Amino acid sequence: MGRPLFRLSVWVALAALSLPIDDAQAQGRLSPNKKKEGESADYALRRAQAFHDLYAGSEEKSEVANAKRTFSARTIGQPAAIGRPLPIYYPSVNRDAKLNALTAGAPAVRFPGSTFRTMTPGAPPQPGIVWRNLGPTNTAGRVSSLAVDPHDPKTIYRGTAGGGLWRSRDGGVTWTPLTDSLGNLSIGAVALAPKSKPEDPQVIYMGTGEGVVAIDGIDGIGFLRSPDGGETWDLPVSVSATKFFAINVHPAKSMEVLVATSGGIQKSTDGGKTWATKLANVYGTDLARLPGAPQTVLATVWDVATANQTGRGFIYRSTDGGDSWTKVAGAGLGIFDAEAGRMALAVSISKPGVAYVLAASAQGDSKDCRQDPVDQTGVYRSEDGGQTWSFRSNPITGSCDADGHDSILGGQGWYATAITVSPTDPNVLVAGGLDVWRSADGGGSWTKQSRWHEEKTSPTYSHADIHAFAWAGNRLLIGDDGGVGTSSDVARSFSRLDKGITTKQYYSLGISPTDRDLLIGGAQDNGTDIRIGASAEFLEVIGGDGFAVAVNAKDPKVLYGSVYNSRIFRSTDGGKKFSEISPKYSRGERRPFITPLTMDPNNSSVLYTGSHLLWKTADGGTTWSKTSETDLADAFGGNGYLTKVAVASLNSQFLLASASNGTVKLSKDGGASWTLQTGLPGSYTTHVEFDPKSLDVFYATYTASSPGGLVYKTIDGGKSFTRVDRGLPRVPVHVLRVDPKDQRILYVGTDVGLYRSTDGGAQWDRYVKDLPAVSIWDIAILSDRSAMRLASHGRGFFEIKLP
Numbered sequence: 001m002g003r004p005l006f007r008l009s010v011w012v013a014l015a016a017l018s019l020p021i022d023d024a025q026a027q028g029r030l031s032p033n034k035k036k037e038g039e040s041a042d043y044a045l046r047r048a049q050a051f052h053d054l055y056a057g058s059e060e061k062s063e064v065a066n067a068k069r070t071f072s073a074r075t076i077g078q079p080a081a082i083g084r085p086l087p088i089y090y091p092s093v094n095r096d097a098k099l100n101a102l103t104a105g106a107p108a109v110r111f112p113g114s115t116f117r118t119m120t121p122g123a124p125p126q127p128g129i130v131w132r133n134l135g136p137t138n139t140a141g142r143v144s145s146l147a148v149d150p151h152d153p154k155t156i157y158r159g160t161a162g163g164g165l166w167r168s169r170d171g172g173v174t175w176t177p178l179t180d181s182l183g184n185l186s187i188g189a190v191a192l193a194p195k196s197k198p199e200d201p202q203v204i205y206m207g208t209g210e211g212v213v214a215i216d217g218i219d220g221i222g223f224l225r226s227p228d229g230g231e232t233w234d235l236p237v238s239v240s241a242t243k244f245f246a247i248n249v250h251p252a253k254s255m256e257v258l259v260a261t262s263g264g265i266q267k268s269t270d271g272g273k274t275w276a277t278k279l280a281n282v283y284g285t286d287l288a289r290l291p292g293a294p295q296t297v298l299a300t301v302w303d304v305a306t307a308n309q310t311g312r313g314f315i316y317r318s319t320d321g322g323d324s325w326t327k328v329a330g331a332g333l334g335i336f337d338a339e340a341g342r343m344a345l346a347v348s349i350s351k352p353g354v355a356y357v358l359a360a361s362a363q364g365d366s367k368d369c370r371q372d373p374v375d376q377t378g379v380y381r382s383e384d385g386g387q388t389w390s391f392r393s394n395p396i397t398g399s400c401d402a403d404g405h406d407s408i409l410g411g412q413g414w415y416a417t418a419i420t421v422s423p424t425d426p427n428v429l430v431a432g433g434l435d436v437w438r439s440a441d442g443g444g445s446w447t448k449q450s451r452w453h454e455e456k457t458s459p460t461y462s463h464a465d466i467h468a469f470a471w472a473g474n475r476l477l478i479g480d481d482g483g484v485g486t487s488s489d490v491a492r493s494f495s496r497l498d499k500g501i502t503t504k505q506y507y508s509l510g511i512s513p514t515d516r517d518l519l520i521g522g523a524q525d526n527g528t529d530i531r532i533g534a535s536a537e538f539l540e541v542i543g544g545d546g547f548a549v550a551v552n553a554k555d556p557k558v559l560y561g562s563v564y565n566s567r568i569f570r571s572t573d574g575g576k577k578f579s580e581i582s583p584k585y586s587r588g589e590r591r592p593f594i595t596p597l598t599m600d601p602n603n604s605s606v607l608y609t610g611s612h613l614l615w616k617t618a619d620g621g622t623t624w625s626k627t628s629e630t631d632l633a634d635a636f637g638g639n640g641y642l643t644k645v646a647v648a649s650l651n652s653q654f655l656l657a658s659a660s661n662g663t664v665k666l667s668k669d670g671g672a673s674w675t676l677q678t679g680l681p682g683s684y685t686t687h688v689e690f691d692p693k694s695l696d697v698f699y700a701t702y703t704a705s706s707p708g709g710l711v712y713k714t715i716d717g718g719k720s721f722t723r724v725d726r727g728l729p730r731v732p733v734h735v736l737r738v739d740p741k742d743q744r745i746l747y748v749g750t751d752v753g754l755y756r757s758t759d760g761g762a763q764w765d766r767y768v769k770d771l772p773a774v775s776i777w778d779i780a781i782l783s784d785r786s787a788m789r790l791a792s793h794g795r796g797f798f799e800i801k802l803p
Helices: 010-015 041-055 058-073 095-103
Strands: 110-112 132-135 143-149 152-160 165-168 187-192 204-208 222-226 232-234 244-249 257-261 264-268 276-279 283-290 293-302 313-318 326-330 340-347 355-361 378-382 390-393 396-398 405-407 418-421 429-432 436-439 466-472 475-480 483-487 520-522 528-531 538-542 559-563 567-571 598-600 603-610 614-617 642-647 655-659 664-667 685-691 694-702 711-714 733-738 746-750 753-757 776-781 787-792 797-801
Touching: 143 187, 143 475, 143 483, 152 187, 152 466, 152 475, 152 483, 187 257, 204 244, 204 257, 257 293, 264 293, 283 340, 293 340, 313 340, 313 355, 355 418, 418 466, 429 466, 429 475, 520 559, 528 559, 538 559, 598 642, 603 642, 642 685, 655 685, 694 733, 733 776, 746 776, 753 776
Parallel strands: 143 466, 187 244, 244 283, 264 283, 340 418, 685 733
Antiparallel strands: 110 232, 132 797, 143 152, 152 165, 187 204, 204 222, 222 232, 244 257, 257 264, 257 283, 264 276, 283 293, 293 313, 313 326, 340 355, 355 378, 378 390, 396 405, 418 429, 429 436, 466 475, 475 483, 520 528, 528 538, 559 567, 598 603, 603 614, 642 655, 655 664, 685 694, 694 711, 733 746, 746 753, 776 787, 787 797
């Protein structure tokens, strides 16, 4: 199947975030030199949990703990402490406050869409004035939604997880960003309003906030409208929902819109200015109108919006355009599996009345297989417009053994579920989750058509994790974790449409003082990438989710990358070959999903990583040892894991370690002993940083769910801390760097862009405002201070010349 190297029990994987990892399972070796490696379903679920730790406040964490217990109580044979926690709404984030922060100082309600035309690789750098995008332009990041102009199938709109909305007018050969000037670049759904004449301006409806529950999906600022094809945008006055799964526009009434959101099914009759909730206390996951009968609408909903969530999915039907709804099918009703979960919808254009549903499992594992879960309960069909349904099939092959299962959704129907019907044949279906599958008999039988683990040049390769389908005439478009794929033969073969677009989601970057062109970074579900020369193209060198990276300061051919579970890889030939060099962790260690890795700024042979314990190598990774047996995540209830490690440039014996539960500790003897830092919030600490010119000055940063501030500073070696976040929007801060020339100048990367302080943190302002409001996860300043580079989670890498 191509996945065994990544297999880990979902239940054990979840437990690993708060319980020790079973080393016998978790230490299976992945093959880093095969670019085909990708992310399996179990790790996608671990990623969701890791980001829950990152973003959830104490109230939500209590709800998740209750959800775990409730879910486990009805999960046969699973330990009560490690059931699958289901997605929840995060009330600790004030949605309208976030909207106000992002639009503060706006001269008008209408914003220009794409004023930043310089945001493309190759733009000439101008010191302190213009950001230059460094790519990659040959690969892309996650796509959540697709839309095609019905009058011109070459005009395609791509909504991305963190890089905004893009448009192509030549069938996907070239792309233009439409939303770089907006305050949020997380797109959940996009739809086009009908036009009276093809030459009329195109009205675009867009829901910000990606419709996923993986939590690295950034919450949005509501529903936006463009009256002119994306040139300008009307901003909302309030946030109707923070996650959008689908938008459906009445074919004859361009102002009548239905949306499926984290706030339920909502309706607007004035183009999105005002909304009425028609189905509440659920997540709406899909919408479909019956062709020729636009007042008849089908909706799928997911019971994950309340503390008593079940994870079950249901189908509702409306005959009055969405004003009232009747539950017609779903979990435990009629022929539907009692544990049917999240659902995706599709209706036939060529035969009105025919509709299909692809259903995941509320349990997350319909086969009770810890080794290789199957999050799928089947495909269902209606021939009377959704009034009645019949079971068609549940395509699952293999067994719960060394070979594992093969199914449409794999173990992650909760994350990636999509289905569509051929526009010319009501019996030809295409479905996607982990791979693309095809049926020619109305869902009765299925054939797997794509293989995510194949080489990218193979005609059967399509990137894993499929979120959206759209038809451009008879050509199928596929939105997935790697961008957009396409098929001209109804899913028999595939190619990519990811050239010239920069939407990769990076967690980290590494640079070299001796090779200015070198750039390496770890990306979401797209491995670890290395820049090819001075170009905007990158080469993927390690698969799966790429996290922290490092570059030997004296020898740029020595590179380091990482994947989940604090697994470390090294190359000594400039990235041609990587070998795993991970420490030999003990079975009981709590290893993080987002791997920390820090190189000593004074000695490139010394690196740190860890679990709840700190591991050190003094020989570039050949051997590792623990600095001590001190639990670095034992405060605030314990059971945390390392998030970041900092080494002081003035004295390498000074170390800082931060943890997921808010623990921050300081060592002055290279990690042999540690002192807990008090006076800081007890919540996920995203970053710690030493001042390069004073051992007494250091910083800690936090997410928006912190009960206190976002940035804290000490000037007395940790005896006391001061909150220094005035001017920052109430969104997560992921990283902080101190200017090497002037320690009064600080930079922080947030979920909505880069901010700078010129007075040691007393006041913050957005830095060089032509940078899109994209999530920034890492910052690197070249040693000669000639330039600063950013790793963004949605728009690749950026560079600016420092004044």
